[in-house]
Amino acid sequence: MSRPKLATLIFLVSVCIASCAMAMDMSVVSSDDNHHVIAAPGCRNSGFDAEASLIFESWMVEHGKVYESVAEKERRLTIFEDNLRFITNRNAENLGYRLGLTRNRYKTSAGDVLPKSVDWRKEGAVTKVKDQGHCRSCWAFSTVGAVEGLNKIVTGQLVTLSEQDLINFTNGGLGTNNDYPYKAVNGVCDAGLKENNKNVMIDGYESLPSNDELSLMKAVAHQPVTAVIDSSSREFQLYESGVFDGTCGTNLNHGVVVVGYGTENDRDYWIVRNSWGKTWGEAGYMKMARNIANPRGLCGIAMRAAYPLKNSVSDDIRSMA
Secondary structure (H helix, E strand, C coil), X not given: CCXXXXXXXXXXXXXXXXXXXXXXXXXXXEECCCCCEEECCCCCHHHHHHHHHXXXXXXXXXXXXXXXXXXXXXXXXXXXXXXXXXXXXXHCCCCCCCCCCCCCCCCCCCCCCCCCCEECCCCCCXXXXXXXXXXXXXXXXXXXXXXXXXXXXXXXXXXXXXXXXXXXXXXXXEEECCCCCCCCCCCCCCHHHHHHCCEECCCEEEECCCCCHHHHHHHHCCCCEEEXXXXXXXXXXXXXXXXXXXXXXXXXXXXXXXXXXXEECCEEEEEEECCECCCCCECCEEEEECCCCCCCCHHHCCCCEEEEECCCCCCCCCCCC
């Protein structure tokens, strides 16, 4: 499987599946809640390589890293092990600072200057509101919406992509909605159809820091972002208009796309695109209260958010005619 194909899958799975943890003996190295590497007492180099390989695989998934060949992956693993060993040894010295593996391009800093408002709809980077129907496919609409937006930003072309492609099976990028229309049912991938039609590729994805609305704001200032929220409250489901700050939990169960932010009557809000059709909310959108006291954000919007990566315009669309 090529890099762009697998990258799309990694992005999809990372956003849509609830946290899955596997117990493992991190007797050589482990990490704290901030992903800082910590040396365990009694570390022995004989087990370091095996543990480093496990951490490397996890790091690859977290950061959407996919390598073209086994040889390239092994080369990268060697570099990773060297860095990890350096981090472990330096942190064991109890210095006044810590080293770690965390990397995020939208992590906030004191010098950040962000726009007061952003609306990617006005920039032509958001397709028409869609309707998932009775199929539990919000994850596909959330993922596709973020990819559509980034593809427009990078290539200058807004292409309506196929949620049905993801539902059936993505292989070779995302096909267009015209080639692969949404049917609200599970289906079988038509490999021949995908082979002969245009497909949009991404290079990977990155997750935003959890419980950090400022990082989410910084990311949304640069591109539409996919987020998982709690949509189970009656107030949320019956929302019609205005800045929503009603009852909402943090039991993440619904994927949406954050396509902007702003302020209305001194009330900060996120522009959230849903997948329940134009008759819900403000023509398919919600203005969700932003900068609330709870760091998780209203409805947990800052708990699990991610964005796709796309660095080049070449080899991404087979045909735009």
